[in-house]
Amino acid sequence: MNHKLFAAIVTIAVAAPLTAFAKGDIEKGKIASATCAACHGEGGGKPIMNEYPILAGQHQDYIVAALSQYKSGKRKNATMNGFAAALKPDDIQDLAAYFSSQPSPLKNRY
Numbered sequence: 001m002n003h004k005l006f007a008a009i010v011t012i013a014v015a016a017p018l019t020a021f022a023k024g025d026i027e028k029g030k031i032a033s034a035t036c037a038a039c040h041g042e043g044g045g046k047p048i049m050n051e052y053p054i055l056a057g058q059h060q061d062y063i064v065a066a067l068s069q070y071k072s073g074k075r076k077n078a079t080m081n082g083f084a085a086a087l088k089p090d091d092i093q094d095l096a097a098y099f100s101s102q103p104s105p106l107k108n109r110y
């Protein structure tokens with residue numbers, strides 16, 4: 001097998017699963033996160049108060065679940081119910097992709 005063909009196959013084999021599971025657009029999430037920064041801080045890593053959770057570096061699925069539950073009302077918090085109500089499912093995916101990708105003060109990652 002020649003090298004270029006081999007490289008192409010490896011690239012497809014490695015990239016395909018990532019593409020299949022990657023949901024959410026980090027760049028769109030960054031734009032949508034401007035409102036969130038007022039409380040959760042720039043990139044979600046520096047909340048303005050200790051009571052406000054750090055979003056940076058949390059698992060993407062966890063952020064999606066939290067925002068979906070605020071939106072549906074399953075998880076109750078007056079502030080976040082209000083903000084999540086305005087989010088579309090795609091916004092939730094984008095925000096989760098963005099915050100999960102940010103440098104985080106959380107220690108116990110992997």
Ligand code: HEC
Nearest residue numbers: 035036038039040052053063066067076077079080083095
């Ligand atoms: C006015 C302040 C404020 C703003 C603005 C705000 N949040 Fe929050 N957020 C909070 C507070 C307070 C909590 C904790 C609520 C609770 O106890 O459930 C929270 C919780 C969360 C959680 C759950 C975190 C966890 O660890 O379970 C997520 C996810 C979240 N916010 C995302 C967002 C996103 C995305 C935005 C922007 C669209 C946003 N927040 C805007 C104050 C805010």
